[in-house]
Amino acid sequence: MPVLALNDLYMRYGDGPDVLHAINLNLAPGSFHFLTGPSGAGKSSLLKLIYLAQHSARGRMRLFGQNISQCSRNEKALLRRRIGVVFQEFRLLDHLSVFENIALPLRAAGIKREDYEEDVVELLSWVGLGDAINDFPRTLSGGEKQRVAIARAVVAKPELLIADEPTGNVDPQMAIRLMRLFVELNRLGSTVLIASHDLQLVRASGAPVLTINEGHLSPPKAPRKRGLT
Ligand SMILES: Nc1ncnc2c1ncn2[C@@H]1O[C@H](COP(=O)(O)OP(=O)(O)OP(=O)(O)O)[C@@H](O)[C@H]1O
Ligand SMILES: [Mg+2]
Known part of the structure:
Protein backbone atom coordinates (compact mmCIF):
# COMPACT_ATOMS: atom_id res chain seq x y z
CA MET A 1 0.00 0.00 0.00
CA ILE A 83 4.38 13.72 8.68
CA GLY A 84 7.53 15.76 9.30
CA VAL A 85 7.48 19.03 7.38
CA VAL A 86 10.22 21.52 6.57
CA PHE A 87 8.36 24.66 5.50
CA GLN A 88 9.84 26.94 2.86
CA GLU A 89 9.45 29.82 5.33
CA PHE A 90 10.61 27.73 8.35
CA ARG A 91 7.65 28.54 10.70
CA LEU A 92 9.60 28.36 13.95
CA LEU A 93 7.85 29.47 17.12
CA ASP A 94 9.49 32.74 18.18
CA HIS A 95 8.70 32.41 21.88
CA LEU A 96 10.41 29.01 22.13
CA SER A 97 14.16 28.36 22.23
CA VAL A 98 15.95 26.34 19.57
CA PHE A 99 15.86 23.30 21.85
CA GLU A 100 12.13 23.71 22.52
CA ASN A 101 11.31 24.23 18.86
CA ILE A 102 13.06 21.02 17.90
CA ALA A 103 11.52 19.08 20.77
CA LEU A 104 7.95 20.06 19.83
CA PRO A 105 7.05 16.93 17.83
CA LEU A 106 8.46 14.74 20.62
CA ARG A 107 6.44 16.55 23.25
CA ALA A 108 3.36 16.25 21.04
CA ALA A 109 4.00 12.50 20.90
CA GLY A 110 3.97 12.42 24.70
CA ILE A 111 7.66 11.58 25.11
CA LYS A 112 9.32 12.76 28.33
CA ARG A 113 12.12 15.32 28.19
CA GLU A 114 14.64 12.99 29.84
CA ASP A 115 13.99 10.45 27.07
CA TYR A 116 14.69 12.83 24.20
CA GLU A 117 17.06 15.45 25.56
CA GLU A 118 20.21 13.66 24.42
CA ASP A 119 18.83 13.00 20.93
CA VAL A 120 17.94 16.66 20.48
CA VAL A 121 21.39 17.79 21.63
CA GLU A 122 23.06 15.32 19.26
CA LEU A 123 20.91 16.38 16.33
CA LEU A 124 21.63 20.04 17.04
CA SER A 125 25.31 19.38 17.00
CA TRP A 126 24.97 17.46 13.70
CA VAL A 127 23.35 20.48 12.07
CA GLY A 128 26.12 22.69 13.47
CA LEU A 129 23.99 24.48 16.04
CA GLY A 130 25.30 22.98 19.26
CA ASP A 131 26.04 26.45 20.63
CA ALA A 132 22.61 27.85 19.77
CA ILE A 133 20.60 25.43 21.87
CA ASN A 134 19.19 28.12 24.18
CA ASP A 135 18.93 30.86 21.55
CA PHE A 136 15.62 32.17 20.25
CA PRO A 137 14.75 32.11 16.53
CA ARG A 138 14.84 35.91 16.13
CA THR A 139 18.58 35.94 16.83
CA LEU A 140 19.37 33.33 14.16
CA SER A 141 20.40 33.78 10.53
CA GLY A 142 18.20 32.42 7.73
CA GLY A 143 20.42 29.37 7.29
CA GLU A 144 20.45 28.70 11.03
CA LYS A 145 16.65 28.91 11.18
CA GLN A 146 16.46 26.53 8.27
CA ARG A 147 18.63 24.00 10.12
CA VAL A 148 16.40 24.24 13.20
CA ALA A 149 13.36 23.66 10.96
CA ILE A 150 15.03 20.57 9.48
CA ALA A 151 15.99 19.20 12.88
CA ARG A 152 12.40 19.67 14.07
CA ALA A 153 11.05 17.84 11.01
CA VAL A 154 13.29 14.78 11.39
CA VAL A 155 13.62 14.46 15.17
CA ALA A 156 10.57 12.26 15.70
CA LYS A 157 11.46 10.00 12.74
CA PRO A 158 8.18 10.62 10.92
CA THR A 167 18.72 23.77 1.65
CA GLY A 168 17.86 27.08 -0.01
CA ASN A 169 19.57 29.17 2.67
CA VAL A 170 22.75 27.25 3.46
CA ASP A 171 26.16 26.87 1.79
CA PRO A 172 26.80 23.88 -0.51
CA GLN A 173 28.76 21.93 2.10
CA MET A 174 26.01 22.30 4.69
CA ALA A 175 23.44 21.38 2.03
CA ILE A 176 25.19 18.04 1.54
CA ARG A 177 25.36 17.49 5.28
CA LEU A 178 21.63 18.21 5.69
CA MET A 179 20.83 15.96 2.77
CA ARG A 180 22.59 13.14 4.64
CA LEU A 181 20.07 13.59 7.45
CA PHE A 182 17.24 12.96 5.02
CA VAL A 183 19.04 9.98 3.53
CA GLU A 184 19.63 8.55 6.99
CA LEU A 185 15.99 9.05 7.93
CA ASN A 186 15.04 7.29 4.69
CA ARG A 187 17.35 4.40 5.59
CA LEU A 188 15.47 4.06 8.86
N1 LIG B 1 -1.61 31.44 -1.02
C1 LIG B 1 -1.79 31.54 -2.34
N2 LIG B 1 -2.88 32.14 -2.86
C2 LIG B 1 -3.09 32.24 -4.18
N3 LIG B 1 -2.24 31.75 -5.11
C3 LIG B 1 -1.13 31.13 -4.67
C4 LIG B 1 -0.85 31.00 -3.26
N4 LIG B 1 0.33 30.33 -3.13
C5 LIG B 1 0.74 30.08 -4.38
N5 LIG B 1 -0.12 30.54 -5.30
C6 LIG B 1 0.00 30.41 -6.77
O1 LIG B 1 0.12 29.03 -7.08
C7 LIG B 1 1.06 28.83 -8.12
C8 LIG B 1 2.10 27.83 -7.63
O2 LIG B 1 2.83 28.40 -6.53
P1 LIG B 1 3.79 27.56 -5.61
O3 LIG B 1 4.07 28.38 -4.41
O4 LIG B 1 3.20 26.22 -5.41
O5 LIG B 1 5.06 27.44 -6.56
P2 LIG B 1 6.51 26.85 -6.27
O6 LIG B 1 6.80 25.86 -7.36
O7 LIG B 1 6.61 26.37 -4.88
O8 LIG B 1 7.44 28.12 -6.48
P3 LIG B 1 8.83 28.53 -5.75
O9 LIG B 1 9.90 27.72 -6.41
O10 LIG B 1 8.96 29.98 -6.09
O11 LIG B 1 8.69 28.28 -4.28
C9 LIG B 1 1.63 30.18 -8.47
O12 LIG B 1 0.96 30.62 -9.62
C10 LIG B 1 1.28 31.04 -7.28
O13 LIG B 1 1.05 32.36 -7.67
MG1 LIG C 1 7.68 26.98 -3.25
Whole structure:
Protein backbone atom coordinates (compact mmCIF):
# COMPACT_ATOMS: atom_id res chain seq x y z
CA MET A 1 0.00 0.00 0.00
CA PRO A 2 1.49 3.38 -0.99
CA VAL A 3 2.12 5.96 1.72
CA LEU A 4 0.56 8.52 -0.60
CA ALA A 5 -1.68 8.03 -3.63
CA LEU A 6 -2.95 11.01 -5.62
CA ASN A 7 -5.39 10.35 -8.44
CA ASP A 8 -6.37 12.91 -11.05
CA LEU A 9 -6.11 15.63 -8.48
CA TYR A 10 -6.71 19.37 -9.01
CA MET A 11 -6.07 22.24 -6.63
CA ARG A 12 -6.74 25.99 -6.55
CA TYR A 13 -6.52 28.80 -4.03
CA GLY A 14 -9.96 30.25 -3.28
CA ASP A 15 -11.75 31.21 -6.50
CA GLY A 16 -8.50 31.38 -8.46
CA PRO A 17 -7.47 29.19 -11.38
CA ASP A 18 -6.28 25.62 -10.88
CA VAL A 19 -2.62 25.64 -9.85
CA LEU A 20 -2.35 21.82 -9.91
CA HIS A 21 -3.82 19.85 -12.82
CA ALA A 22 -4.64 16.13 -13.05
CA ILE A 23 -1.91 15.10 -10.61
CA ASN A 24 -1.17 11.38 -10.35
CA LEU A 25 1.43 10.31 -7.85
CA ASN A 26 2.18 7.22 -5.78
CA LEU A 27 4.84 7.22 -3.10
CA ALA A 28 5.86 3.72 -2.03
CA PRO A 29 6.85 3.16 1.59
CA GLY A 30 10.54 3.88 2.05
CA SER A 31 10.89 5.71 -1.28
CA PHE A 32 12.97 8.88 -1.73
CA HIS A 33 12.00 11.46 -4.38
CA PHE A 34 12.95 14.96 -5.34
CA LEU A 35 10.43 17.40 -6.74
CA THR A 36 11.77 20.07 -9.07
CA GLY A 37 10.33 22.70 -11.36
CA PRO A 38 10.54 26.43 -12.01
CA SER A 39 9.46 29.05 -9.49
CA GLY A 40 5.67 29.22 -9.43
CA ALA A 41 5.26 25.75 -10.96
CA GLY A 42 3.35 24.39 -7.97
CA LYS A 43 5.93 22.58 -5.81
CA SER A 44 4.87 24.20 -2.53
CA SER A 45 1.21 23.85 -3.48
CA LEU A 46 1.62 20.12 -4.03
CA LEU A 47 3.42 19.74 -0.71
CA LYS A 48 0.70 21.76 1.08
CA LEU A 49 -1.89 19.44 -0.36
CA ILE A 50 0.07 16.41 0.84
CA TYR A 51 0.39 17.63 4.42
CA LEU A 52 -3.28 18.57 4.39
CA ALA A 53 -2.84 22.34 4.63
CA GLN A 54 -4.90 22.74 1.44
CA HIS A 55 -7.86 20.86 -0.03
CA SER A 56 -8.05 19.53 -3.53
CA ALA A 57 -10.77 20.91 -5.80
CA ARG A 58 -11.35 17.42 -7.21
CA GLY A 59 -9.66 14.06 -7.51
CA ARG A 60 -8.77 11.39 -4.99
CA MET A 61 -6.15 11.34 -2.30
CA ARG A 62 -5.16 8.55 0.06
CA LEU A 63 -2.64 9.18 2.79
CA PHE A 64 -1.36 6.25 4.85
CA GLY A 65 -4.16 4.24 3.23
CA GLN A 66 -6.93 6.59 4.35
CA ASN A 67 -9.26 8.30 1.95
CA ILE A 68 -8.81 11.98 2.79
CA SER A 69 -12.25 13.07 1.60
CA GLN A 70 -13.78 10.82 4.26
CA CYS A 71 -11.54 11.94 7.13
CA SER A 72 -12.83 14.12 9.94
CA ARG A 73 -10.85 17.12 11.11
CA ASN A 74 -9.61 15.05 14.03
CA GLU A 75 -8.50 12.16 11.82
CA LYS A 76 -6.64 14.62 9.60
CA ALA A 77 -4.85 16.07 12.62
CA LEU A 78 -3.72 12.58 13.58
CA LEU A 79 -2.49 11.86 10.03
CA ARG A 80 -0.60 15.17 10.04
CA ARG A 81 1.30 14.08 13.13
CA ARG A 82 2.80 11.23 11.12
CA ILE A 83 4.38 13.72 8.68
CA GLY A 84 7.53 15.76 9.30
CA VAL A 85 7.48 19.03 7.38
CA VAL A 86 10.22 21.52 6.57
CA PHE A 87 8.36 24.66 5.50
CA GLN A 88 9.84 26.94 2.86
CA GLU A 89 9.45 29.82 5.33
CA PHE A 90 10.61 27.73 8.35
CA ARG A 91 7.65 28.54 10.70
CA LEU A 92 9.60 28.36 13.95
CA LEU A 93 7.85 29.47 17.12
CA ASP A 94 9.49 32.74 18.18
CA HIS A 95 8.70 32.41 21.88
CA LEU A 96 10.41 29.01 22.13
CA SER A 97 14.16 28.36 22.23
CA VAL A 98 15.95 26.34 19.57
CA PHE A 99 15.86 23.30 21.85
CA GLU A 100 12.13 23.71 22.52
CA ASN A 101 11.31 24.23 18.86
CA ILE A 102 13.06 21.02 17.90
CA ALA A 103 11.52 19.08 20.77
CA LEU A 104 7.95 20.06 19.83
CA PRO A 105 7.05 16.93 17.83
CA LEU A 106 8.46 14.74 20.62
CA ARG A 107 6.44 16.55 23.25
CA ALA A 108 3.36 16.25 21.04
CA ALA A 109 4.00 12.50 20.90
CA GLY A 110 3.97 12.42 24.70
CA ILE A 111 7.66 11.58 25.11
CA LYS A 112 9.32 12.76 28.33
CA ARG A 113 12.12 15.32 28.19
CA GLU A 114 14.64 12.99 29.84
CA ASP A 115 13.99 10.45 27.07
CA TYR A 116 14.69 12.83 24.20
CA GLU A 117 17.06 15.45 25.56
CA GLU A 118 20.21 13.66 24.42
CA ASP A 119 18.83 13.00 20.93
CA VAL A 120 17.94 16.66 20.48
CA VAL A 121 21.39 17.79 21.63
CA GLU A 122 23.06 15.32 19.26
CA LEU A 123 20.91 16.38 16.33
CA LEU A 124 21.63 20.04 17.04
CA SER A 125 25.31 19.38 17.00
CA TRP A 126 24.97 17.46 13.70
CA VAL A 127 23.35 20.48 12.07
CA GLY A 128 26.12 22.69 13.47
CA LEU A 129 23.99 24.48 16.04
CA GLY A 130 25.30 22.98 19.26
CA ASP A 131 26.04 26.45 20.63
CA ALA A 132 22.61 27.85 19.77
CA ILE A 133 20.60 25.43 21.87
CA ASN A 134 19.19 28.12 24.18
CA ASP A 135 18.93 30.86 21.55
CA PHE A 136 15.62 32.17 20.25
CA PRO A 137 14.75 32.11 16.53
CA ARG A 138 14.84 35.91 16.13
CA THR A 139 18.58 35.94 16.83
CA LEU A 140 19.37 33.33 14.16
CA SER A 141 20.40 33.78 10.53
CA GLY A 142 18.20 32.42 7.73
CA GLY A 143 20.42 29.37 7.29
CA GLU A 144 20.45 28.70 11.03
CA LYS A 145 16.65 28.91 11.18
CA GLN A 146 16.46 26.53 8.27
CA ARG A 147 18.63 24.00 10.12
CA VAL A 148 16.40 24.24 13.20
CA ALA A 149 13.36 23.66 10.96
CA ILE A 150 15.03 20.57 9.48
CA ALA A 151 15.99 19.20 12.88
CA ARG A 152 12.40 19.67 14.07
CA ALA A 153 11.05 17.84 11.01
CA VAL A 154 13.29 14.78 11.39
CA VAL A 155 13.62 14.46 15.17
CA ALA A 156 10.57 12.26 15.70
CA LYS A 157 11.46 10.00 12.74
CA PRO A 158 8.18 10.62 10.92
CA GLU A 159 6.78 8.01 8.53
CA LEU A 160 6.68 10.65 5.79
CA LEU A 161 9.07 13.58 5.51
CA ILE A 162 8.24 16.51 3.25
CA ALA A 163 10.72 19.31 2.80
CA ASP A 164 10.21 22.50 0.80
CA GLU A 165 13.54 23.91 -0.44
CA PRO A 166 15.25 22.71 2.75
CA THR A 167 18.72 23.77 1.65
CA GLY A 168 17.86 27.08 -0.01
CA ASN A 169 19.57 29.17 2.67
CA VAL A 170 22.75 27.25 3.46
CA ASP A 171 26.16 26.87 1.79
CA PRO A 172 26.80 23.88 -0.51
CA GLN A 173 28.76 21.93 2.10
CA MET A 174 26.01 22.30 4.69
CA ALA A 175 23.44 21.38 2.03
CA ILE A 176 25.19 18.04 1.54
CA ARG A 177 25.36 17.49 5.28
CA LEU A 178 21.63 18.21 5.69
CA MET A 179 20.83 15.96 2.77
CA ARG A 180 22.59 13.14 4.64
CA LEU A 181 20.07 13.59 7.45
CA PHE A 182 17.24 12.96 5.02
CA VAL A 183 19.04 9.98 3.53
CA GLU A 184 19.63 8.55 6.99
CA LEU A 185 15.99 9.05 7.93
CA ASN A 186 15.04 7.29 4.69
CA ARG A 187 17.35 4.40 5.59
CA LEU A 188 15.47 4.06 8.86
CA GLY A 189 12.28 3.58 6.84
CA SER A 190 10.77 7.04 6.32
CA THR A 191 9.36 7.97 2.95
CA VAL A 192 10.95 11.23 1.77
CA LEU A 193 9.85 13.91 -0.71
CA ILE A 194 12.01 17.01 -1.14
CA ALA A 195 11.23 20.03 -3.29
CA SER A 196 14.42 21.65 -4.51
CA HIS A 197 15.75 24.03 -7.14
CA ASP A 198 19.26 22.84 -6.46
CA LEU A 199 19.84 20.67 -9.50
CA GLN A 200 23.41 19.91 -8.53
CA LEU A 201 22.28 18.49 -5.22
CA VAL A 202 19.38 16.65 -6.81
CA ARG A 203 21.64 15.01 -9.37
CA ALA A 204 24.31 14.16 -6.80
CA SER A 205 21.72 12.37 -4.66
CA GLY A 206 20.91 9.83 -7.34
CA ALA A 207 17.26 9.77 -6.19
CA PRO A 208 14.40 9.76 -8.73
CA VAL A 209 13.12 13.17 -9.72
CA LEU A 210 9.53 14.32 -10.19
CA THR A 211 9.16 17.43 -12.31
CA ILE A 212 6.33 19.91 -12.14
CA ASN A 213 5.65 22.52 -14.79
CA GLU A 214 2.76 24.98 -14.65
CA GLY A 215 0.91 22.64 -12.31
CA HIS A 216 1.44 19.49 -14.38
CA LEU A 217 3.47 16.70 -12.82
CA SER A 218 5.65 14.38 -14.92
CA PRO A 219 6.31 10.83 -13.76
CA PRO A 220 9.56 10.16 -11.90
CA LYS A 221 12.74 9.99 -13.91
CA ALA A 222 15.12 7.21 -12.99
CA PRO A 223 18.25 8.27 -11.13
CA ARG A 224 21.22 8.94 -13.36
CA LYS A 225 23.93 8.27 -10.87
CA ARG A 226 24.18 7.38 -7.23
CA GLY A 227 25.78 9.77 -4.83
CA LEU A 228 24.58 10.68 -1.39
CA THR A 229 22.05 7.89 -1.03
N1 LIG B 1 -1.61 31.44 -1.02
C1 LIG B 1 -1.79 31.54 -2.34
N2 LIG B 1 -2.88 32.14 -2.86
C2 LIG B 1 -3.09 32.24 -4.18
N3 LIG B 1 -2.24 31.75 -5.11
C3 LIG B 1 -1.13 31.13 -4.67
C4 LIG B 1 -0.85 31.00 -3.26
N4 LIG B 1 0.33 30.33 -3.13
C5 LIG B 1 0.74 30.08 -4.38
N5 LIG B 1 -0.12 30.54 -5.30
C6 LIG B 1 0.00 30.41 -6.77
O1 LIG B 1 0.12 29.03 -7.08
C7 LIG B 1 1.06 28.83 -8.12
C8 LIG B 1 2.10 27.83 -7.63
O2 LIG B 1 2.83 28.40 -6.53
P1 LIG B 1 3.79 27.56 -5.61
O3 LIG B 1 4.07 28.38 -4.41
O4 LIG B 1 3.20 26.22 -5.41
O5 LIG B 1 5.06 27.44 -6.56
P2 LIG B 1 6.51 26.85 -6.27
O6 LIG B 1 6.80 25.86 -7.36
O7 LIG B 1 6.61 26.37 -4.88
O8 LIG B 1 7.44 28.12 -6.48
P3 LIG B 1 8.83 28.53 -5.75
O9 LIG B 1 9.90 27.72 -6.41
O10 LIG B 1 8.96 29.98 -6.09
O11 LIG B 1 8.69 28.28 -4.28
C9 LIG B 1 1.63 30.18 -8.47
O12 LIG B 1 0.96 30.62 -9.62
C10 LIG B 1 1.28 31.04 -7.28
O13 LIG B 1 1.05 32.36 -7.67
MG1 LIG C 1 7.68 26.98 -3.25
